[in-house]
Amino acid sequence: MIRGTIIGNVWATRQAPGLAGRKLVLVAARDADGRASGRVVVAVDTLDAGAGDDVTVAFGSGARNVVAAAAGPDNRDLLCDAAVAAIVEGAG
Amino acid sequence: MFLGRVTGSVWSTVKWPAAKGLKLLLVRPYRLSDLPPTVAGAAATNEPLDDLVVCADLLDAGVGDDVLVAFGHAARVAVAGALGPGQKPDAPIDAAVVAVVDRVELESERGARR
Numbered sequence: 260m261i262r263g264t265i266i267g268n269v270w271a272t273r274q275a276p277g278l279a280g281r282k283l284v285l286v287a288a289r290d291a292d293g294r295a296s297g298r299v300v301v302a303v304d305t306l307d308a309g310a311g312d313d314v315t316v317a318f319g320s321g322a323r324n325v326v327a328a329a330a331g332p333d334n335r336d337l338l339c340d341a342a343v344a345a346i347v348e349g350a351g
Numbered sequence: 352m353f354l355g356r357v358t359g360s361v362w363s364t365v366k367w368p369a370a371k372g373l374k375l376l377l378v379r380p381y382r383l384s385d386l387p388p389t390v391a392g393a394a395a396t397n398e399p400l401d402d403l404v405v406c407a408d409l410l411d412a413g414v415g416d417d418v419l420v421a422f423g424h425a426a427r428v429a430v431a432g433a434l435g436p437g438q439k440p441d442a443p444i445d446a447a448v449v450a451v452v453d454r455v456e457l458e459s460e461r462g463a464r465r
Contacts, residue, residue: 266383266390267457269354271419273410274450275429283419285354285455287383287392295392297383298401301352301419310458311391319423335439338449340425341352 260321260344261300263288265312269301277338281326284308284343286316293350302341317344352425353404354452355380357416361405367443373407373430376448378420380404389459408448419450 263286270283284304290296302316303326317325322342327334355378362375380401383392406420407430421429424440426447431440 264391265458266386267455269419269450269452270454270456271450271452273453274419275410275421275447276432277425277428278419278449283352283450285457287390295383299354299381299383299386301354323424335424336428338421338425338428340421340423 260315260317261286261288262313262315262347262350263300264295265304265308265310265314266299267310275338277336281339282307286314286343288316300341302343303339304343306343306346308343308346313347313350314343315345315347316341352419352421352449353380354455355404355418355420357412357414357418358403359414369441370443373442373444374409374411376406376408376412376418377403378406378418378448380420386457387459390457391459404446406446406448407442407444410448410451412448412451417452417455418448419452420446421449422446425449 267285288298323334325342359377427440429447430442
């Protein structure tokens, strides 16, 4: 997982069928010092996070597990490789 | 996933049979420093560009388009289309265009289009 800040939203009408209806957010990753590292990722957001929120983003199979609550145990046909896993309140 | 701009394409004749017919694009990922300096932290970073990423494309994206690219299993799912129960996506790829972006709304410029 990475920690980052939501800096915007992304919209697309021409998209793979598995992506339909997903809310997509742009997340600026943070480095070890808590500053923006320069890397920007796009994540599926199921937690209704907003711009400026500090979040964690899970990748790969972990991201599918975030989105899979409705899909049940077999989530291998989900099209998702990054998802907002938590809205961060504090970090030390 | 990441947001990137299509900069070109790649083609080949010698390839894994299952890769036949897959269109491959070159995509340059956006860095924070590519976004307007009004985005928090955007001006503060001036890092070297990432490598270009070679992505399978079923959405007919073209050079200059902004696209979303998924990695790994999600990329193979995107290319596989409809999968039967228990069926695994088996395309020999690890990156695919999953959306052609219409609009990016940034925190600092709500409603603006890049």
